[in-house]
Amino acid sequence: MLVGENPMLRKLRALEPFSEEEQRLLTSLYTRTVHLGPRQDVVREGDRARECSLLLSGLACRYAMTADGKRQITAFIVPGDIFDIQSLLLEVMDHSVGTIAPSTVAMIPHETLIQISNDSPRVSRAVWKESLFEAAVFREWIVNLGRRSAYQRIAHVMCEFYARHKLVDLVDGDSVAWPMTQTEIADATGLSVVHVNRSIQALRGEGLIRLAAGVLTIQNWSGLAEAGQFEGRYLQGGFPKSAPPLSGERGTDGIRTGRTG
Amino acid sequence: MLVGENPMLRKLRALEPFSEEEQRLLTSLYTRTVHLGPRQDVVREGDRARECSLLLSGLACRYAMTADGKRQITAFIVPGDIFDIQSLLLEVMDHSVGTIAPSTVAMIPHETLIQISNDSPRVSRAVWKESLFEAAVFREWIVNLGRRSAYQRIAHVMCEFYARHKLVDLVDGDSVAWPMTQTEIADATGLSVVHVNRSIQALRGEGLIRLAAGVLTIQNWSGLAEAGQFEGRYLQGGFPKSAPPLSGERGTDGIRTGRTG
DNA sequence: CGGTTCGTTGATCTATCTCAATTAATGTGG
């Protein structure tokens, strides 16, 4: 799985370039790793965490339960994601994190992370960037749930899923591992299982995807992206197009206070 | 305008206690303020910002437009909110921010914020906390949109709106300024205006709220909270129950780390 | 005081949900 290179590095490097030494620093972050089966909780609502966690392999999600017992997945956590940054500053978890597929999680003690942040501002910035990146994904999910049809929502989620795995080199051509059950897709998209099933069949019928045996294959990327109104800019760490992060200088102008039409 | 006390201070202080000096530091953050009318854009998708912004008064929101021209509000921005933190690290805006009510916005140059963060780790922490706080609100909105009915969603939004204004002392008994149009409520809750209208009437009919002339009055808080499944813990900055957030002295410096239960 | 925006109402339509089975996969003990 990890051949001397780990997904966090790939991910963070996509956001911020590092020196050799910083990379060494980063890989030394964690000492303890935990293996979890599928559908197991990593942290629960109400917990107080003393460590940050980093997903090394597998798939996890953030989720919350409503008062009447419905479940809503608020985010997927893919390898390379540090998913407990908030525990550094906020005391108790307001939601839970659970695995979807069998996963490996690395634990990073808070002190280690704080110290390393002090030692290297660039590392610290990368970590914060990661959390801003996640906020961008949250916003996109809000749009997805609020203003898109079932068909569109699912297409969008699939695009995002593929794109995020591509960021960490975990795709194989047009295919990604898709260890999710349709119930989980429903919980992520705010739909019922039945309707998810039918929408997926529609996506299949359009020849956009193939989905079987835990593998999602995107047969027609631009078609799927269009179906899901997926633009993906929000995943590029706020950089225009494919320009290398932090290369060169800052852009031109400042805040534009425009008139609304 | 600012009568010796400003909403940002109130807000940040709720998250982190400050020394006198730090408070002076904070109020010196901005030099330039801008007055905006209602329904004006502050920043637009695609912009590159060189300043962070802070809402001093009024009401604003983050929003995005879908490919087919629908609008989704992803967050309300209330006085005291620093709403461009992400511009520190991410180059281009992936969404827009616009006012709802006439507003005053303070601009904080990036350099100032960076410098001040270096000078005072506690200030820096408060700013980051603010962004984690916002992420918690995003998650709650995802749940709201994904798993609650129209009636529940609107009730929830109203509770949150009241609670957030209460945090910065901008409520008057059971009432808050509510400068929002029903179209805007619809854009925030992912509903149609017509249905928002009917749901509001239902809330009125239940005797939970009064809403007129730009003022929302909550007649029955626990009823409204129950209707909207509003728990509010996610607004308490991750502190257990109703314990006053770090009230009194600064106690231990640094980040609290507790045991997991 | 005519125009525009906002709130409200009525009527119809439809995307999505719920309930209830059935089939297909996957796993398990013997």
Add this chain to the structure above:
DNA sequence: CCACATTAATTGAGATAGATCAACGAACCG
């Protein structure tokens, strides 16, 4: 490797929350 148990995917049919379309009154506004 088989019989059984369990979980996941699929299908059908009926119910409904919420959308859409269209109109109208009230408030605001220059």
